[in-house]
Amino acid sequence: MAQIQVSNLTFTYDGSPDSVLENVSFNIDTDWKLGLIGRNGKGKTTLLNLLMGKYDYQGSITTSVAFDYFPYQVKEEDLDKTADELIGKWKPLVEPWQVMIELSQIKMDAELLYRPFGTLSNGERTRVMLAVLFAGENEFLLIDEPTNHLDVDAREIVKTYLSGKKGFILVSHDRDLLDAVCDHVLVFNRQTVEVQSGNFSSWWENKERSDAFALAENEKHLKEIGKLKATADRSKRWADKNESTKIGYDPIKEHDRSISARAYIGAKTKKMQSRVSNFEKRIDREIEEKEGLLQDVESVSDLKLNPLRYHKDVLINARDLSLKYSDADSSLFEGLRFQVKNSDRLVISGKNGCGKSSIISAIRSIAANETTGNLEIKGTLEVGAGLIISYINQDTSFLSGTLQSFCEKQGLDETLLFTVLRKLDIGREQFNKKMEDFSEGQKKKVLIAASLITPAHLYIWDEPLNYIDVFSRMQIEKLILEFKPTMILVEHDVRFREKTATEVILL
Numbered sequence: 352m353a354q355i356q357v358s359n360l361t362f363t364y365d366g367s368p369d370s371v372l373e374n375v376s377f378n379i380d381t382d383w384k385l386g387l388i389g390r391n392g393k394g395k396t397t398l399l400n401l402l403m404g405k406y407d408y409q410g411s412i413t414t415s416v417a418f419d420y421f422p423y424q425v426k427e428e429d430l431d432k433t434a435d436e437l438i439g440k441w442k443p444l445v446e447p448w449q450v451m452i453e454l455s456q457i458k459m460d461a462e463l464l465y466r467p468f469g470t471l472s473n474g475e476r477t478r479v480m481l482a483v484l485f486a487g488e489n490e491f492l493l494i495d496e497p498t499n500h501l502d503v504d505a506r507e508i509v510k511t512y513l514s515g516k517k518g519f520i521l522v523s524h525d526r527d528l529l530d531a532v533c534d535h536v537l538v539f540n541r542q543t544v545e546v547q548s549g550n551f552s553s554w555w556e557n558k559e560r561s562d563a564f565a566l567a568e569n570e571k572h573l574k575e576i577g578k579l580k581a582t583a584d585r586s587k588r589w590a591d592k593n594e595s596t597k598i599g600y601d602p603i604k605e606h607d608r609s610i611s612a613r614a615y616i617g618a619k620t621k622k623m624q625s626r627v628s629n630f631e632k633r634i635d636r637e638i639e640e641k642e643g644l645l646q647d648v649e650s651v652s653d654l655k656l657n658p659l660r661y662h663k664d665v666l667i668n669a670r671d672l673s674l675k676y677s678d679a680d681s682s683l684f685e686g687l688r689f690q691v692k693n694s695d696r697l698v699i700s701g702k703n704g705c706g707k708s709s710i711i712s713a714i715r716s717i718a719a720n721e722t723t724g725n726l727e728i729k730g731t732l733e734v735g736a737g738l739i740i741s742y743i744n745q746d747t748s749f750l751s752g753t754l755q756s757f758c759e760k761q762g763l764d765e766t767l768l769f770t771v772l773r774k775l776d777i778g779r780e781q782f783n784k785k786m787e788d789f790s791e792g793q794k795k796k797v798l799i800a801a802s803l804i805t806p807a808h809l810y811i812w813d814e815p816l817n818y819i820d821v822f823s824r825m826q827i828e829k830l831i832l833e834f835k836p837t838m839i840l841v842e843h844d845v846r847f848r849e850k851t852a853t854e855v856i857l858l
Contacts, residue, residue, distance in 0.1 A: 354380060368714045385521065385535045391820045401523065420492075421495060430468055435464040437576065449487075450483050453483075453485050473703060474504075494513075503700055510527070510531050553712055653774075666808060670689075691809070741809075743798045747794040751787045811838065
């Protein structure tokens with residue numbers, strides 16, 4: 352067991368006025384299974400890159416271990432090579448037999464090492480890379496969001512595999528994965544960094560208690576400050592009024608006033624002014640104790656949605672449905688039956704390539720009165736006439752340019768979009784950046800915000816939560832449960848599905 356010590360780590364990307372990491376300090380052990388938690392844009396991936404030595408930084412990182420990083424970089428020219436050929440590039444000191452041992456643990460056939468990497472599915476690529484990653488020795492491994500784009504079955508396999516390993520940092524927003532795999536968490540709070548023993552759920556329970564205590568203490572201090580200010584103000588008025596009677600008096604009205612009265616009034620005023628000074632010092636102490644209480648409190652803003660209600664109860668009706676691409680040998684599936692009614696939230700689940708996105712494509716084409724191209728439909732797929740759909744694509748690669756130009760192209764209200772993005776915790780300083788410089792989580796939030804401000808009968812979201820932080824996931828869950836929009840979702844986050852779905856179709 353060794354230690355990794357990070358002290359006063361500060362990093363800013365060239366050309367950016369804002370620090371991604373500022374004076375970050377923590378110590379961790381290299382045999383921990385560490386989950387790295389934080390909002391989008393807080394610097395989680397940046398930290399992994401700094402540990403790998405990719406950028407210059409201020410502060411210090413002290414350790415005796417070497418690091419390795421998932422996912423490995425795969426260039427266009429690498430897609431024609433086999434994984435066996437790429438092992439030498441990714442991890443030069445590892446032998447193929449070592450990778451084969453790991454492949455058996457992650458339920459993969461060693462034959463996949465000898466197929467062109469470009470022919471492997473997302474799940475197969477992820478598992479091959481993880482097998483290579485863990486095939487080495489004496490390294491601390493940095494694993495960045497391994498379950499994005501994986502179906503439920505592949506996620507379960509990766510979860511089981513990682514739960515049997517140790518000596519890594521895992522960046523993930525999947526609560527189920529963090530709970531099953533991690534024994535410690537490293538948390539990038541709003542202002543501070545903390546390390547705790549336990550998994551996501553134990554940390555979140557502590558977080559909720561800590562936030563509730565901070566809010567209660569803040570409220571208590573605010574009330575005390577209010578009382579002290581009122582008392583100080585009252586005492587000050589008494590002192591000022593008393594002081595004004597010290598000089599000059601009406602001999603007719605105050606015929607019994609002696610010459611010593613002036614000294615008495617002065618002493619009384621001085622005493623009252625001293626009380627005012629003491630009240631002001633207590634106010635300063637209360638304010639000082641209040642400062643910092645709310646610096647890490649997660650005050651999630653409520654999102655709003657104005658879904659349109661379709662004039663008929665049934666929006667989509669599928670009977671004995673099968674889909675097949677004209678150049679494929681067989682159908683994606685056959686005999687599928689389902690309905691989507693007002694306020695239904697239908698989650699389509701299944702392995703990658705089973706036809707989830709194809710169902711969405713068929714529905715959107717029919718709703719827009721367009722041809723389905725080389726996608727052949729058999730059976731019945733009825734889509735309500737005049738149905739307005741708001742769609743989120745799982746792909747973000749088309750996002751480029753400024754948010755302002757995005758609004759112009761999409762016909763969106765710029766002010767409204769910015770308001771929703773702020774509620775999704777994207778800072779105003781991001782609004783003038785180009786979207787290609789956003790993190791993947793921030794790009795996803797742009798698509799979600801655009802969908803939320805678009806009134807629609809049906810919201811179709813294809814893997815909307817990839818790269819989205821835990822806090823925003825819970826925020827979106829709350830929105831869906833409150834406003835009950837009619838939705839079709841493809842989403843592999845088990846916790847999200849359990850909370851939001853009214854029906855699940857397993858292909």
